[in-house]
Amino acid sequence: MTDVSASGGRTPSRALEQALVDAAERVLVRDGLGGLTVRAVAAEAAVAPMGVYNRFGNKDGLVAAVLARGFEGLRAATAAAEDADPVDRLLTCGRNYRRFALDHPQHYGAMFGAGWAAAVPTEELVDRAGAAFQALVDRVGYAVDRGALRPADPVDTAQLIWSSVHGAVSLELAGLVKTADPAATYEALLQMLLDGLR
Amino acid sequence: MTDVSASGGRTPSRALEQALVDAAERVLVRDGLGGLTVRAVAAEAAVAPMGVYNRFGNKDGLVAAVLARGFEGLRAATAAAEDADPVDRLLTCGRNYRRFALDHPQHYGAMFGAGWAAAVPTEELVDRAGAAFQALVDRVGYAVDRGALRPADPVDTAQLIWSSVHGAVSLELAGLVKTADPAATYEALLQMLLDGLR
DNA sequence: TACTTTACTGGAACAACGTTCTACACCAGG
DNA sequence: CCTGGTGTAGAACGTTGTTCCAGTAAAGTA
Known part of the structure; x- marks a missing residue:
């Protein structure tokens, strides 16, 4: 090709x-x-x-290329969290995730919104998403190793975090956050995750 | 009209x-x-x-009618949780939510996936989504009143739960749940929410 | 340098889409 | 039996993704 x-x-x-x-x-x-x-x-x-x-x-190939860039940006944003303190690293990671989504709402929406019903669930894109997820798994493992999170499978724990963070960002982009201060609500979510996974 | x-x-x-x-x-x-x-x-x-x-x-009006039905179904599924025990009620609520999404994946995807980028963020649909959300708020309030959850604003707490649950379901529908048993991962998410919000 | 192979252009063409327009059919009230 | 508004059936317009075709230009080989 x-x-x-x-x-x-x-x-x-x-x-x-x-x-x-x-x-x-x-x-x-x-x-x-x-x-x-x-x-x-x-x-x-x-x-x-x-x-x-x-x-x-075809067109799908083009948008797949765009979405691949999006996933790479999301991975980079996630992997940019390099604080020494494991909890700070996780918090930075979560904040960077939200910032990426809010800074690139069309990208984020297309990355996680279009793939469902119809188009573009390409193998390559799933791998790109997996790479971004792996950056989170690494940071969870970092925290588990230092006792900041409960000693469970980092993949399982990272999946829980990803679910919550992705959901919060999705609802915020959809205009479905009913609280007064979405940023504060997001911070409370991150704190709840740390509490629930300790 | x-x-x-x-x-x-x-x-x-x-x-x-x-x-x-x-x-x-x-x-x-x-x-x-x-x-x-x-x-x-x-x-x-x-x-x-x-x-x-x-x-x-136009077409948007038709799909809005379909999505309105979808939101009503989601509200009904959420409101169907009527266990006496507040924790059981929340768990049933969360399980019903996932069951609805898995039973009606196209509806769920259209309800939360299409509205972002372009079409159909109708006032009426936001209200319908709000009604479904209110059913969750009620159940959170029920749990707070009985000391099963920390005494915080039920809207704030419900928003956190909705974020996590919606994210988990979204990723599962998108095929982005990397764990072996998605059902078990979802149960772990619900348990983590209860732990983090106690 | 000249030839060949390929990438790219330009434009027409097709099917399918959302939407609009035009004509026809129905059903109530006079 | 008419008449007026409501709704229908189907043609029609513009735009979309996609393909086809002929022509042009550039990069590699001889």
């Missing part, structure tokens, strides 16, 4: 691939998931619509 | 409205959110596509 070493021919300009994903991200942020059309992205990138099909096969 | 007592004319057959929503639910369950088209629903109901626009204005 993307085998550049094929005999002869032109180098499949990787620059265009990048330009298309860049353009798709701009369109996604500007016009939302509904405005993310092949023609709009091609126009944004100043490229013929056919370029999308040459590079990504 | 739905004023039947309008002078003269034909009875604005409310039966058709019901038939269209029924058909839309069947199509949603059978073909997913992507297959939920105006033409498909009209064909399923053996009605002209224009009927959708006469009854609901």
